[in-house]
Amino acid sequence: xxxxxxAAGLLAGTATFADTPVLTVLTYDSFVSDxxxxxxxxxxxxxxxxCDLQFVGAGDGAALxxxxxxxxxxxxxxxxxxxxxxxxxxxxxxxxxxxxxxxVPPLDLPVTWEDDTFLPFDWGYFAFVHNSExxxxxxxxxxxxxxxxVSILIxxxxxxxxxxxxxxWVKAAYGEAAxxxxxxxxxxxxxxxxxxxxxxxxxxEGEADMVLSYTTSPAYHLIAEEDATKAAAPFSxxxxxxxxxxxxxxxxxxxxxxxxxxTFMLSDEFQxxxxxxxxxxxxxxxxxxxxxxxxxxDRALLVAADKAQAVRDAALAEWRAALAQ
Amino acid sequence: xxxxxxxxxxxxxxxxxxxxxxxxxxxxxxLRAEGGATLSYSDWAAVRFTVTQAALxxxxxxxxxxxxxxxxxxxxxxxxxLLISLLGAPFILPVIVAVLGLLAVFGRGGVLNxxxxxxxxxxxxxxxxxxxxxxHVFFNMPLAVRLILQGWAEIPGERFRLAAxxxxxxxxxxxxxEWPMLKxxxxxxxxxxxxxxxxxxxxxxxxxxxxxxxxxxxxxxxxFRFEFDLGRAALLALIQLALTAGAAFAVLALSAxxxxxxxxxxxxxxxxxxxxxxRLADCAAIAIAALFLICPxxxxxxxxxxxxLTIPESVWSATLRSLAVAGGTTVLTLALALxxxxxxxxxxxxxxxxxxxxxxxxxxxxxxxxxxxFPLVNPVALALxxTAVVNALMALPFALRVLAPALAGIxxxxxxxxxxxxxxxxRRLRWLILPRLYAPLGFCAGLAAALSIGDLGVVALFAxxxxxxxxxxxxxxxxxYRMDAAAGASLILMVAxxxxxxxxxxxxxxxxxx
Numbered sequence: 152x153x154x155x156x157x158a159a160g161l162l163a164g165t166a167t168f169a170d171t172p173v174l175t176v177l178t179y180d181s182f183v184s185d186x187x188x189x190x191x192x193x194x195x196x197x198x199x200x201x202c203d204l205q206f207v208g209a210g211d212g213a214a215l216x217x218x219x220x221x222x223x224x225x226x227x228x229x230x231x232x233x234x235x236x237x238x239x240x241x242x243x244x245x246x247x248x249x250x251x252x253x254x255v256p257p258l259d260l261p262v263t264w265e266d267d268t269f270l271p272f273d274w275g276y277f278a279f280v281h282n283s284e285x286x287x288x289x290x291x292x293x294x295x296x297x298x299x300x301v302s303i304l305i306x307x308x309x310x311x312x313x314x315x316x317x318x319x320w321v322k323a324a325y326g327e328a329a330x331x332x333x334x335x336x337x338x339x340x341x342x343x344x345x346x347x348x349x350x351x352x353x354x355x356e357g358e359a360d361m362v363l364s365y366t367t368s369p370a371y372h373l374i375a376e377e378d379a380t381k382a383a384a385p386f387s388x389x390x391x392x393x394x395x396x397x398x399x400x401x402x403x404x405x406x407x408x409x410x411x412x413x414t415f416m417l418s419d420e421f422q423x424x425x426x427x428x429x430x431x432x433x434x435x436x437x438x439x440x441x442x443x444x445x446x447x448x449d450r451a452l453l454v455a456a457d458k459a460q461a462v463r464d465a466a467l468a469e470w471r472a473a474l475a476q
Numbered sequence: 477x478x479x480x481x482x483x484x485x486x487x488x489x490x491x492x493x494x495x496x497x498x499x500x501x502x503x504x505x506x507l508r509a510e511g512g513a514t515l516s517y518s519d520w521a522a523v524r525f526t527v528t529q530a531a532l533x534x535x536x537x538x539x540x541x542x543x544x545x546x547x548x549x550x551x552x553x554x555x556x557x558l559l560i561s562l563l564g565a566p567f568i569l570p571v572i573v574a575v576l577g578l579l580a581v582f583g584r585g586g587v588l589n590x591x592x593x594x595x596x597x598x599x600x601x602x603x604x605x606x607x608x609x610x611x612h613v614f615f616n617m618p619l620a621v622r623l624i625l626q627g628w629a630e631i632p633g634e635r636f637r638l639a640a641x642x643x644x645x646x647x648x649x650x651x652x653x654e655w656p657m658l659k660x661x662x663x664x665x666x667x668x669x670x671x672x673x674x675x676x677x678x679x680x681x682x683x684x685x686x687x688x689x690x691x692x693x694x695x696x697x698x699x700f701r702f703e704f705d706l707g708r709a710a711l712l713a714l715i716q717l718a719l720t721a722g723a724a725f726a727v728l729a730l731s732a733x734x735x736x737x738x739x740x741x742x743x744x745x746x747x748x749x750x751x752x753x754x755r756l757a758d759c760a761a762i763a764i765a766a767l768f769l770i771c772p773x774x775x776x777x778x779x780x781x782x783x784x785l786t787i788p789e790s791v792w793s794a795t796l797r798s799l800a801v802a803g804g805t806t807v808l809t810l811a812l813a814l815x816x817x818x819x820x821x822x823x824x825x826x827x828x829x830x831x832x833x834x835x836x837x838x839x840x841x842x843x844x845x846x847x848x849x850f851p852l853v854n855p856v857a858l859a860l861x862x863t864a865v866v867n868a869l870m871a872l873p874f875a876l877r878v879l880a881p882a883l884a885g886i887x888x889x890x891x892x893x894x895x896x897x898x899x900x901x902x903r904r905l906r907w908l909i910l911p912r913l914y915a916p917l918g919f920c921a922g923l924a925a926a927l928s929i930g931d932l933g934v935v936a937l938f939a940x941x942x943x944x945x946x947x948x949x950x951x952x953x954x955x956x957y958r959m960d961a962a963a964g965a966s967l968i969l970m971v972a973x974x975x976x977x978x979x980x981x982x983x984x985x986x987x988x989x990x
Contacts, residue, residue, distance in 0.1 A: 347955065351954075353579065
């Protein structure tokens with residue numbers, strides 16, 4: 152049994168069709184799942200590229216960067232898709248990524264995008280999601296949340312992308328006063344989970360009034376479940392922005408195909424798949440019905456990629472000190 | 477020393493394989509690390525929290541398991557076999573499934589708090605150190621019950637017969653028979669639960685309530701993922717190894733097998749337990765334990781059944797893959813555990829290798845294996861076989877903890893007789909050991925299969941599309957907002973895992989009774 156499995160695995164790994172070039176895209180797990188954008192993207196790209204597009208899933212965004220570093224220059228991957236603005240500087244520092252050769256069309260992003268290596272493929276705002284029937288008037292900002300007795304579920308910034316997003320959000324909004332804000336929030340926090348799924352699962356089980364997620368989360372419940380009760384609470388400080396990016400690896404042996412994929416990534420065919428599979432905003436083109444019901448923050452907060460690392464470390468120390476009591 | 481030299485070699489080989497697979501990846505990670513690593517204040521806080529919660533969890537799990545095991549040991553009732561099998565269920569549940577089940581009972585909106593609220597009583601919170609300990613007791617008390625129950629089963633029926641003839645009451649029996657047995661069994665049970673909780677990750681963080689509930693395993697995970705500091709990850713992994721080794725040596729020093737002499741393997745009759753008070757106490761112990769363990773499982777079933785209609789087809793193919801992996805794990809676990817257990821009768825230190833995996837961080841093993849394999853083959857293509865191997869490593873310590881004492885008992889009771897008959901090597905295994913080992917072997921096989929099917933394992937590091945196992949699929953369903961489908965798939969996972977356990981465990985006990 153095992154031997155045949157190993158044999159099958161080895162064959163699958165080596166016996167590629169001689170005349171069909173293979174493009175390997177390393178991405179996060181939920182992108183490649185049956186419900187993610189992966190399957191639709193794969194068939195659409197393969198219809199035009201004359202190639203075999205293979206996705207490899209590796210945990211979430213942070214795990215993805217760790218994987219790229221582990222594989223180093225020997226990596227078989229050509230494109231890495233799914234890093235975000237908080238990881239971009241660290242990714243650039245590895246020297247494993249190469250500038251793209253893509254003519255970038257106009258993008259619908261809340262910020263201007265100028266980067267010669269990383270290209271955005273979707274974006275969203277972090278937000279606290281609640282049940283609008285159980286909590287009709289949610290707190291309007293972090294201060295009000297800290298003073299209220301509304302309970303919240305958050306994720307650990309050291310193991311989760313949204314958790315790190317919240318850390319940066321509070322820091323970007325409050326700067327020096329971020330520590331105070333966290334101290335006020337500490338008695339609202341029911342628990343800190345390792346990842347988004349655990350926190351969101353607990354929220355749906357009724358363990359807290361609000362959960363840290365995205366402004367787009369209610370769209371899933373509305374479109375896929377016809378449940379209009381979930382809502383994201385608009386915060387007056389503005390909302391922290393997450394832009395998800397992709398880039399070409401310098402060691403790719405098919406740089407032209409990788410560029411073709413990055414160009415495809417910004418095309419309508421790819422972008423229309425994103426909203427209802429990745430539940431994020433596309434960087435180009437229209438959004439489907441249901442997305443118009445979502446809150447649109449007045450202010451987008453974002454720490455510049457090159458400062459993100461330093462801000463993160465200071466903010467983490469404050470967070471830990473405030474919540475350790 | 478010609479006798480059994482081959483089995484000793486086999487045992488040393490098995491120990492070597494386990495040592496290589498556990499320590500090799502750690503060495504690979506250390507070699508790849510750049511520069512010296514230092515530990516911060518918060519790392520030491522994580523070590524303190526880890527040891528505290530593991531110690532509390534171990535003491536509570538085992539202390540609560542004693543009355544339950546005692547009650548099960550001296551009562552015969554219909555459904556006893558099923559109940560004992562059912563006791564194994566929490567231990568083999570995937571963590572997040574079990575946590576959601578526990579929360580459905582003890583959470584803010586759970587059954588308990590709804591009841592308290594209806595009575596006008598204040599609600600209780602499950603979040604905090606006590607919640608972590610509660611969850612660990614839920615997971616590990618059943619295992620402790622099984623280990624202790626085995627201790628009871630090893631007191632020969634003749635001893636109780638003699639005690640009854642001498643007019644011993646329950647307290648005299650406890651002093652003369654049960655306490656000496658417990659002194660031998662409890663340290664091992666406490667150690668194994670302590671070691672399991674030492675590597676706790678998701679339970680501690682999800683129920684711990686905040687960053688002060690950081691365990692060493694979580695710190696390792698963060699060192700890899702957040703800082704990509706391989707040196708620090710390796711250093712933390714070494715600390716975890718040292719803690720484990722310390723605990724293991726403490727137990728080896730403390731534990732001594734009670735020597736009851738040989739019996740005739742007859743069913744045990746307990747004349748001393750025919751008192752109303754004792755009967756009530758035993759009933760209560762069994763009922764409370766069953767309620768505590770079964771309520772969360774029942775909630776998982778209630779939550780999962782309606783969702784069964786909506787689960788995607790990929791759940792079934794993932795179930796098949798998981799079953800295949802579990803099969804591989806079971807064979808490998810027994811192939812490693814049996815030689816190790818037999819050899820450890822002569823060379824005690826060989827057994828220590830078998831416990832290494834419990835101390836090893838799954839994150840380090842996965843990453844290290846990746847580093848070792850990546851230059852040679854595509855690890856993604858080997859995702860499922862690798863998962864089977866690593867799951868076998870993770871199941872090995874439990875298998876060994878069950879097999880080693882059972883073997884020790886057989887050798888102590890029948891070894892000299894077998895020696896005098898010159899029964900060695902394969903024939904000794906065939907005629908002396910295996911017939912008396914069916915029950916523990918079946919239990920081990922069931923445990924290995926069930927643990928393997930429920931464990932996320934290293935497949936999460938390597939899985940390509942189309943190679944998901946069931947736990948990975950559940951994780952992906954949850955990450956895509958599909959909590960209902962995940963609940964349905966969790967129910968299938970729980971049933972598959974329990975069915976495998978029951979199949980092997982039942983086989984072992986039937987063979988033993990023949």
